[in-house]
Amino acid sequence: MKITVVGAGNVGATCANCIAQKELANEVVLVDIKEGVSEGKALDMWETSPINYYDTRVTGTTGNYELTKDSEVVVITSGLPRKPGMSRDDLISTNAGIVKSVTEQVIKYSPDAIIIIVSNPLDVMTYCALLASKKCRNKVFGMAGVLDTARYRSFIAAELNVSPKDIQALLLGGHGDTMVPLPRYTTVGGIPVTELIKEDRLNEIIERTKFGGGELVKLMGTSAWYAPGAAAAQMVEAIVRDQKRIFPVCAYLDGEYGFKDIYLGVPVVLGKEGIERIIEIDLKEDERALLEDSAKSVKSVMEVLDNMKLF
Secondary structure: OEEEEEOOOHHHHHHHHHHHHOOOOOEEEEEEOOOOHHHHHHHHHHOOHHHHOOOOEEEEEEOOHHHHOOOOEEEEOOOOOOOOOOOHHHHHHHHHHHHHHHHHHHHHHOOOOEEEEOOOOHHHHHHHHHHHHOOOHHHEEEOOHHHHHHHHHHHHHHHHOOOHHHEEOOEEEOOOOOOEEOHHHOEEOOEEHHHOOOHHHHHHHHHHHHOHHHHHHHHHOOOOOHHHHHHHHHHHHHHHOOOOEEEEEEEEEEOHHHOEEEEEEEEEEEEOOEEEEEOOOOOOHHHHHHHHHHHHHHHHHHHHHHHOOOO
8 A cells, every 4th residue: 555645844754654654555655846854754764664563664765656556545735925015815826826836736547536635725726626536535635624623622621631531522614713612512532522621611621722733832932743744644544444533634625514615624434435424513503604704705715716617
């Protein structure tokens, strides 16, 4: 089995490293456009194999997609960060061109691959990959909710001084400040979190989760990579091991939750076929209103891509 990660930056390299150490495939191929970067990082990872006791071979290449042939899963992290003076539309235009090109090259050599998008803006880049790949919607989806819930759960664990392993949570909607946390679906060892944390404090934690990426950018001057890379690797694991895990995933909706033709974060069953089922939960009126606001925001960004006439 082969898994490809496109983009050897911090997120892509972290993802590839996690996949290798979990031994999810015989080979991990790391692809980048910058000469020597993927080769060097792949070699560095492979040199840890005698220390961390894994057999997965890690191969790096500068743009040679032939080496990715017959990959079962492809994780795409490619794209540029938003720079000072760059508008949202400029960022979408730049990264859409990158994701479109990468997806087309990936599909050329691995037509049956499941594609996971990590590139930002996440929701619209996943839509871009769907259009470029011409694949079924269950085979192209984005990583956002796994990361967002991980941040949410880690904050709750720190607040209560308990193990993050015992915390389960659910988020809906777009990736970013329009995400919709659902406290009534958040539990700590089976106990509703609302019984353990006061409402005002829980709302503060929710707000911190919404702007979790921005908090890290402010601290480091760049985007996060450990948690995003690990989150994407966890999704890969659910697929290749056919775990039927329930994760919040950026999925293409065709009537679910009352939405059509939109990528939005919803709970799904993730297994060897990709998204095997979208789970619809009952929402209260205020939760539904928040989800509709999030959907409007996402749809406006998707329309920017449509108006660029790239497809």
